[in-house]
Amino acid sequence: MTAADRRTEPVLTLDDLTVVYETEQPVTAVKHANLTLHRGEILGLAGESGCGKTTLAYAINRLHRPPARIASGRITFHGDDGDIDILALEDRELRAFRWERLSMVFQGAMNALNPVTTVRAQLKDTLLAHRPRMSRKEIRERSEDVLKRVGVDPRRLGSYPHELSGGMRQRVMIAMAMLLEPQIMIMDEPTTALDVVVQRDILREIVRLRDELDFAVVFITHDLPLLLEISDRIAVMLEGEIVELETADRLYRDAQHPYTRKLLGSFPSLSGERGAFIRTGIDETTDILAEERA
Numbered sequence: 001m002t003a004a005d006r007r008t009e010p011v012l013t014l015d016d017l018t019v020v021y022e023t024e025q026p027v028t029a030v031k032h033a034n035l036t037l038h039r040g041e042i043l044g045l046a047g048e049s050g051c052g053k054t055t056l057a058y059a060i061n062r063l064h065r066p067p068a069r070i071a072s073g074r075i076t077f078h079g080d081d082g083d084i085d086i087l088a089l090e091d092r093e094l095r096a097f098r099w100e101r102l103s104m105v106f107q108g109a110m111n112a113l114n115p116v117t118t119v120r121a122q123l124k125d126t127l128l129a130h131r132p133r134m135s136r137k138e139i140r141e142r143s144e145d146v147l148k149r150v151g152v153d154p155r156r157l158g159s160y161p162h163e164l165s166g167g168m169r170q171r172v173m174i175a176m177a178m179l180l181e182p183q184i185m186i187m188d189e190p191t192t193a194l195d196v197v198v199q200r201d202i203l204r205e206i207v208r209l210r211d212e213l214d215f216a217v218v219f220i221t222h223d224l225p226l227l228l229e230i231s232d233r234i235a236v237m238l239e240g241e242i243v244e245l246e247t248a249d250r251l252y253r254d255a256q257h258p259y260t261r262k263l264l265g266s267f268p269s270l271s272g273e274r275g276a277f278i279r280t281g282i283d284e285t286t287d288i289l290a291e292e293r294a
C-alpha cells in the first residue's frame, strides 16, 4: 500500500462526542462532534478562544478531569493490530496507550519537564515505563536519536530543563512525544509561547518529521494562517461544534460556513500563496505568519 493510500485510512474516529462541564450552570464545551483523522495527516483544529478545542483534545486522550464529563459518544483508535475503544480502556491499559499510541504536546508543555532531573533521565523513565526490557544501550541510542530528530544536540541529554531555552525545552517535549513512535500526536498551541522565528523552525520540523515518520497530527490553534500553511485538512469549531471540515486548500479558497469566512476575513494578510514557506522552506516566499504578526 502506498503512503497516499494509507492517508485515506482512518487512525482515529470520534462519533457523536459530547463533553459537558458539570458546573452550577453546566457548559457543553463539545457538542456531538464527529471527526475522522487519517493516517499520517496533519489535521488543524481552528476556532476562537473558548470554542472547545482544548476540551476536545483532552477528551481524546482521556485527560479530562471533573467537572468535565464525557456525556456521549465514542472515540476509536484504529491501530494496525485492531481497533481500540479509548473510552472503555481500564487505567492500566490507558497508561500503556498514552505515549505509545497517542501522545500530546501542550502550550505549557515545556514547563512540564521535571526541573530536578536531566533530559536523559526523563527520556529513560518514559522508555522504561513502556519498554521495561530495553537495554541501556538501546535507551541511549533511542534518546540520542529523538533529540537529533527534533534538532537538539544529544550532548544536551545531561542538561536540566532550566539550562535550556524555551524553544529547546519545547523541542525536548516533542522528542518525548515521539519517543515511542505513536501513530498520533495531538499538539495544542505547542509553539504559541515562543517567538516567531523559533516557532517557525519548530513547525517546519514537525512537518518534516511527519513526512519522514508518517504519524498523524491534530494541531490546535486559533492561528488560522498558520494552520493553512501546515495542515492537510482543517476543522473549524464554533461554540463546541465542528462547523466545517475541509482540505486546507478548499477551506482557503471556498469556505462554506459563514463563521469560517468570518474567521478567514479576520486575518487580512491571508492573500499570499498558502503553504509555500514551511513546506518548501523558501525564505523569499511571502511569509504569511510574520506579516500577520507584524
Ligand SMILES: Nc1ncnc2c1ncn2[C@@H]1O[C@H](COP(=O)(O)OP(=O)(O)OP(=O)(O)O)[C@@H](O)[C@H]1O
Binding pocket: 021, 023, 027, 029, 047, 048, 049, 050, 051, 052, 053, 054, 055, 056, 067, 222
Ligand atoms: N474547568 C472548567 N469548568 C467549567 N467550564 C470550563 C472549564 N474549562 C473550560 N470550560 C469551558 O468550556 C468551554 C471550552 O473551553 P476550552 O478551553 O476547551 O476552549 P478552547 O477553544 O481550547 O479555548 P482556548 O483557545 O482559549 O484554549 C469554554 O466555554 C470554557 O469556559
